[in-house]
Amino acid sequence: MLQTDVLVIGAGAVGCAIARELTKYRLKVLVVDKNEDVGGEASKSNSAIIHTGYDAPPGTLESQLVVAANPMYELLTKQLDVPYQKVGAILPAFTDEQFEKLPALKAKAFQNRVYDVEYLTGEQLLAMEPNLNPEVKAGLYIPRENIIDPFLLVVAYAENAQQNGAHFLLNTQVTGIRVENGRVVGAQTTAGEVQATYIVNAAGLYCDDVAAMVGKNDYTVNPRKGQFYILDKNTTCKVNHIVLPIPTKVTKGKLMCPTIHGNMLVGPTAEELEDKQDYSTTSEGLASIETDVRRLIPNVNLKDSITQYCGLRPNRNPEGLHVDTYDDVKNYVNLSGVRSTGLTASASLGKYVAQRLIEIGMPVNFNPDFDPIRKGIPRFHEMTYEEQDALIRENPLYGKVICRCETITEGEIVEAIHRPIPARSVDAIKRRLRAGMGRCQGGFCGPRVIEILGRELGVSTEEIRKNQTGSHMITGKVRGERVIANV
């Protein structure tokens, strides 16, 4: 039986951030996740923005956490070697009705203690963002809304946690939590029993199911689908800032922004669902993005889209970000209502949850060996020719380009497969390195990545998955040794 001091359920951005924070103490930390990789759900399909919290509901825990988290990313992304770029957001008003909302939006930012929001004139906004709808009257500038590589943030939290002693058990689902004498003592998982002194529920979309295991399901979570377009780096109409619409009573609306890698991101929709497995884009949803974003950026060219995807935001009913502890279920922390601001809030939530654990009795023994530095995989395409040459001389695999669109080398792929948190699926490689994320969407590198994964993992290619169990890429050999996979 596995034994741990703290069991974290869920290896998304928040779960991995909590795990990393807990390794600053002398504790055994175990993270379990039902997916094959860290960051497999909402953390991988969001708008990749580090928010300021300017529009959070004032006075809430969500507001405090997001506002506190934003300034942490400067140092955190350096320590963890995660691409992070300061771009700033603009909130342009095109109609009189929108114009009249600006003072209230600025006042709300002040209530959230985001004091650096500025009014800008239409001319100023057009000078900053020439592709903006020229009917712009005025707007707000929110300088610290920034962009990040969301996949690498999660991987980096996890790898740094692991390197400081945390354990990760992936492909493992929690099926029950054992409560004895009013306190949690362990969990049943698909990989066996885990004995744990403390349990943290960071299961995101499924946090209500986990909470039900300790009888604390006084809320429900339904998915709120967000569909997005990703546009080619060479698209004809680009923006330099995060361009946000003025929110209405119904929705925060659809935005357009650059990604950290120079693509354009357009979306999301906001659709209330019941089915937590509905990962399908729809023609209606995608059409609504086009209609709405054209009001901001009239010449946006969605024909330049290289892919479309959707994410499921965990929508809590009733609303609100909660971190709860209970008198009748001791040693247990329940997170719920972590929604689209969760990626940003992960930095402060890690610390907040650690503090809550200390408040409920977790012993405070600092780990003097904690190392906050995580070195990422060398990014060949970002290097100078001299640096590339030196790297190839060290390891010739860096001389072989596998993904032609994003210039990702075999050296990087092989390293990703053998990292502390290994990439064992085609999507895990894609999220860490961007191989297959470019304009040919893996048409060129896909067959080669399957081959490298099989070789490096020492398994037959029929075992290679796109992501989870059942998502096999290959159904058998054409000739010779014939293995029929379960289709």
Add this chain to the structure above:
Amino acid sequence: MAAAVSAKKQGAGQVLVIERDSSLGGILQQCIHPGFGLSYYDEELTGPEYAGRFIRQAQELGVKALLNSMVLEVLPDGTVICTNGEYGITTVRAKSVVLAMGCRERTRGNIQIPGTRPAGIYTAGAAQRLINRQNEMVGRRVVILGSGDIGMIMARRMTLEGAQVVAVVEIMDFLAGLTRNRVQCLDDFGIPLLLSHTVTRVTGNRRVEGVYVARVDENKKPIPETEEFYPCDTLLLSVGLIPENELSRTAHVEMSPITGGPVVNQSMQTSMPCLFACGNVVHVNDLVDNVSWESEVAGREAARYAMGQLPQSGGTVTCEPGDNVRYICPQHIALTEEEGEVDLYFRVRLPDEKVRIRLLCNGKELGKKSAVKVNPGEMEHIKVSMSDLSAGKLEVHVAKGV
């Protein structure tokens, strides 16, 4: 390879081919079906056989090859920077460069098929590589979207390897690829071709579980009540090819928005004088034979440029697509002292029958020919004599008439 052979034959001292793969021949190496060389060699060869002839010829002539080398950047002055595991970052300085990077396939993302994103969705070319070069079977029950040549060839290939091809679905009301491929790859194997249909949705969260197929109206919009579910584990896409011009862009070569390739003259010379281009990187071809002829021109002219033998231009003729013509390659002709003929390759916009093809230079008819059938999937060709041309515009029209 054809350009390299031709450059060497023209007298170029040193000719180097830079190739990212571990062997020469490019995409032909995975095209194990026959049908190559019918015009060029007057015999039917497979892709590897066709490539093999050029490889042998190149070796005999002393063409050098740098394999496993990905070009990272081409500069307007003919400097080429590539990466290679053995040599590291390598700079090659050339007096002229022929761009022959080919094309890539359009993807699901380009055509925006809604639905889930499971495993089991491949472009036809990726599936072809997996099956023919890596010995990996990609699926058992297949729907193919798009009636491009690779799609039809893969329909036959998968059938021969024991898969069931449920249907080939084409959004247009005519075939995208060659008629001979429909006959040999679909009809002969009883594979249904659904024209004016498209895939409207993909289902299955892990592996493809099926696709919805619907008839489309005259605006190519799916008609919801005709939507039908086709259970399958694989969706192959053969929905068009795009010239692969990332490197042409690094060299700031002028591009054609219609072909997606560099704008070239009759010497296959781009807007950067030392850079030439040929094959699918210029415009997507349907027959390798045409590519070889076009590449011979590029190689020959690049060699002449390198040796300082390419004459100065004394005026330009712009080739303008006329009635029912989508594009003409080359896009312009440089007028020189030299005599000879120029091959104009073009594609029609829409299929038609019993048409007359007319060639006009500044309003004056220079030539005409008739065709029983024209089809956007089959490239057309007409010759023009240099001595007939004068500066201005050259138009090709395709219209009903005998």
